[in-house]
Amino acid sequence: MSALGHIVLVGMPGSGKSTVAPLLAARLGREAVDVDTEVERHLQMSAQRAFDELGEQRFRAEERAAMERALGSQRPLVIAGGGGMVAQPGAVEILARxxxxxxLDASDAVLLDHLGPAAVDRPLLAGAPADALHHLRVARAHAHGHAQLRVAVDGLCPGDVVERIAGAVSGAVRVATPHPYLVRVAPGLREQVGEHLPVSARRVVLIADQAVAATAEVIATALRGDRVTVTVVSLPGGEQAKQWAVAGHLLERCSDAGLDRDDCIIAVGGGSIGDVAGLVAATYLRGVAWLGVPTTLLAMVDSAVGGKTAVNLRRGKNLAGVFWQPRAVLCDTDVLDTLSDRSFRSAFAEVVKSSMVGGGGLAELVDDRLTAALARDPKALAELVRGCCALKAEVVAGDERESGRRAILNYGHTVGHAVEALTGLGSGLDHGEAVAFGMRVAGELSVAQSGCPPSVIEHQDDLLDACTLTVRPALAAADIVAELGSDKKARAGVPRWVLLRDRGEPVTGIVVEGEAVGAALSEALVR
Ligand SMILES: NC(=O)c1ccc[n+]([C@@H]2O[C@H](COP(=O)([O-])OP(=O)(O)OC[C@H]3O[C@@H](n4cnc5c(N)ncnc54)[C@H](O)[C@@H]3O)[C@@H](O)[C@H]2O)c1
Structure with a gap:
C-alpha cells in the first residue's frame, strides 16, 4: 500500500467526484472506484430508486459498506466517495485510518451548473436544489473540514483538477496520526497554503519570524485573495521566541484578532517559531487548527513534523509544552535560499541522525545525496527532506506521544540538550551543532555498550565531518555529566540513552554508568 493510502474524493453533489476519480486514477497509475456506482451495482437498481424504495438509512448503510470494501483493498485506489456517507457518524474516522x-470545493452556482436540469432528479435535491444544496453543505461541513487537501474547482476543467491533486500528493508524506495530515515538499508551496486551511476558517493569525517577512507576506496576500482575514504577527525567531511570556503575548494577539474555533493559526519560521506557535494553537480556546510553513532546513527535516510544541523554562529546553499535530506542513524549498550557512549546515545533524536510526533506504539516500544537498542542490535537498519526514511520519504514527519507539529520534539529543543548556540557550552551540556532538558521544557509547560495529560509528562521524559539524563545546566532561541528570527523559536523575546496535538498529532506555559516559565525553571532546 502506498504511504498515502487510498485517495478519497469528497464533495457536494456536482463537484466532480465521479468525473475526476477515473482521470486521477489513470494519472497516478491506480484503479478508480465510484461508491455510488458500487451501491447501484450491489442493489441492482438506480440510486434514486434505492432511495425511494429502500429509504435513506438503508442507502447510507449500503454506501458505507461499499466504501469499507473499497478501503479494504490492498491496492491503493482513487475512490469517489458517496457524498452522504462521509457525513455519517464514524465515517470521518474510518476515512482517516x-x-x-x-x-472538491465548488460554489453553489458551479454545482447547479454542473448538475444541470438533472439536479431535481437527485434524491436529496428534488424540488428546490439551491436550498437543498445549502442545507447539505452545512450538514457535511464537518466531514469536508477533515479533508487533508481542498481543491477549489470553480473555473477549473477536470484535467486541471486532476493536475492540482496529482501535484499536491505526488511526493507528499502522510502522517497517519488520528487526524492525519500531509507534509508537502516542493518549491513555491507558500502560495498554496489555502489548500490546507479548514473549510470553515474565515480568519487566520500568521505567526511569522521577522527574518522571513517576505514569505509571510506572500502567504497573507494569497489568503486575502481567498477572502480570509489575515493578521500577521511578526517576532524575532530563535530561542528568545520560546518563552512563556511570548506565548502569552501571542495568545492575546489571537484573541484581539477575534480568532474563533473554526479559524486557524499558521506558523512561518524555523523550529523556534513552530514550537511556540504550535503551543499557542494547542492552548488557544483549548485548541485550534494550525499549519506549519517551516523556513529552516532543521524545521523541514525534523521539528515541523510530529506535533511536539514547547517553550523553554529556566532549567532547560522544551520543559513546558503539549503534543498538538498540525493540519499540514508545507516545506517550500525556495525559502531556504536566504538561510545562513550555519543554520543550513547544522540541520544536517538531524539528517545524519535520521539515517543512523532509520537505516535502510534512508541511509542509502543520505550517503548518496549528502554532497549534492550540502551544495544546496534543490532536487537532492527535497529528496532528503522527504526521506527524513517519511521516517518521522512512520515513527510518530506508531507512537505519537513518545511512549516507545519515538524515543529513537532522540539519538544524540541527551548530550545535545545538556550542551545547549550549559552553553546558554541561543548563545552557544546551536541545536544541530550540539546534537552532532551528542551523536559522537552516543556513537562511542554504542560501540562500548551495545556492540555497534566501530565502522558504523566511523561512517557516522565521517558524515558529520562532511557537513563540517565538527565544533566541540568548551566544556568539561564532568559538567556535562552533571547536567545530564536534568534531562527531561532522565528518571530519578539517571539519563536514559538512545544507542545503536547497528545503523538502523537503535535501542532506547539504556542506562550507562557515569564513568563510561565521562570517558566517552572526554574522548569526543578532544577527538
Ligand atoms: N518540535 C520538535 O519536534 C523539535 C525538533 C527539533 C528541534 N526543535 C526546536 O527547534 C528549534 C531550532 O529550530 P531552527 O534550527 O529552525 O532555528 P530557529 O527557529 O531558531 O531559527 C534560526 C535562525 O534562522 C532565522 N531564520 C529562519 N528562517 C530563515 C530563513 N528562511 N532565512 C533566513 N533566516 C531564517 C531565524 O530568525 C533564526 O535567527 C529549537 O528550539 C529546538 O528545540 C523542535
Missing part, C-alpha cells in the same frame, strides 16, 4: 481525503 485508510485514506488521504481530498475535498
Amino acid at each position: 485508510h485514506a488521504t481525503v481530498v475535498f
